[in-house]
Amino acid sequence: MPIYMDRHDVSENVTAENVAQLHQADIKIQDKFNCRGLTYWFDENRKTAFCLIEAPNKEAIKEMHNHAHGEVPNRIIEVDSNIVESFLGRIEDPVNAQNTKLNIINDPAFRVIMVLKTSSYLNRLEANQFNLFAQKFHNSVIKSLKYFKGSIVKRDNNHYLASFKSVSNAVSCILKIQSNFKYVTPKFDLKNRKIKIALSAGVPVSDEKNLFEEAIVLAARMCDIVNAELVISYEVKVLYESENRNLIIDNKLIKALDPSEEKFLIKLMNYVEQVWNASSFNVNNFSKGLGYSKSQFYRKLLKLTGLSPNNFIKEYRLQKALELLHKQSSNISEIAYESGFNSPAYFSKCFMEKYGILPSKYIQQHKI
Incomplete structure (x- = not known):
């Protein structure tokens, strides 16, 4: 059966406990609609909830929600559970650490999205030299992502797509990757040692058809088009500076779009x-x-x-x-x-x- 993710924009007075109760109401009647609620995410600040549900179709999800509590989703998209796990880190409820009767989840689905591209299409240098560079470069990127708690969603020889929970970690990570890149490519001419990295931010379900599509498209466009090695969206800049009160983004190091x-x-x-x-x-x-x-x-x-x-x-x-x-x-x-x-x-x-x-x-x- 297909798996879907839906989005609920909830009112200001809705709490994590309220959302947990709504989720339980779904679970009680889900069998009548041939659905299975896998888990959900709730963001107290942005007042958004995202449910991950196995269902025969979108209509079954709407009917289940409507009969359970009347909170019909604003948007539903079909998803791949492996991709969801890569972006969000889980596809089932987190452990009930407080050991309460109701498992209250206050876990935002908002993520910072990183797109990294290198100019490797052209590289046909000395095969051994290039292979050594590629190995060093990828090891360096993977190490940096792991250190700064980034999750790799997709990668190939000249492209990475990753997600971060923390804006500060994401910004620190791209600075580290850029710094390391200069050391693993010391003998290449400039044409063969280009790197572009962009950060945007967003939620998994927007008006687009695919998971995090709005944020991914913006990051990819910044990577391809903006005249800078490191580029971040305006939202990432604002979030970074609100997380780090005494720090501002240095435009000499990172281009922040207005x-x-x-x-x-x-x-x-x-x-x-x-x-x-x-x-x-x-x-x-x-x-x-x-x-x-x-x-x-x-x-x-x-x-x-x-x-x-x-x-x-x-x-x-x-x-x-x-x-x-x-x-x-x-x-x-x-x-x-x-x-x-x-x-x-x-x-x-x-x-x-x-x-x-x-x-x-x-x-x-x-x-x-």
Whole structure:
């Protein structure tokens, strides 16, 4: 049977004890609706509760809640229990430490999300040298995550997705990873030793379809687009500074987006992700599509990304083309056109200028 997570936005006067009582009311009648309540999370400060339930469908969950206590969820999504455990650390009720009749759970599901990316797609250096670097780098990241109580959700050779309960731990962790990265890559030229890490924060169920999707998408976009090695969302900055009264985020070390920059980033990427590979998409219609004047858009984009509109389009398309080449799903000409370039020759020229290798050579080196 599928597993779902639902979200309840509760009123100000609801307590952890009230939520525990509602959960017990569900358990008493769950069999009538062919449901099984696995556990829940409650956040006293944000007044949100999230239930993890095995059920035949979403309607059965709504009916069970409605008959048990009338508190129908605001949103329900289907989830993978392994992913839930990776993000939230458990898929069953925590031990009743107080040994009370009612197991009162005051355990927020709010998490800080870390996305880390390295420029490893291009690495075909001396095989032994690169393998040694990769091993040292991954050992270093895993050690840092463990020390700062981060939970790895997903990882591959050049990407990590992790979650933290503590904002302070998350910020300390990315600073440590960045510092270690410089020591494990001492002999590489700068092109081959790039790292980008971003932190955002959020709850597991929002208006999106997947678990923590809103927070993950924001962190991934910050990682890909913002002109800084370490980037954090405005919410992470505020939470960090409220947890650490005498500390403020040093913008020389970490780029903290302000609300207007964050809003611009979301608007920018919602638009770009729809039109980036259309050959008709160019500098002339870029600002217009977003509703800005050319000069206003130029300033905003340059401040956030360090790139002019023309260079942004080219860089974004090249990155997408690099990913397609890495998958080896099409030939070079097809990838050039799929990525919005008007000719394969111009694409190869731009690719060579950016990455120091021709697309044809890249494919040869990365044959699976």
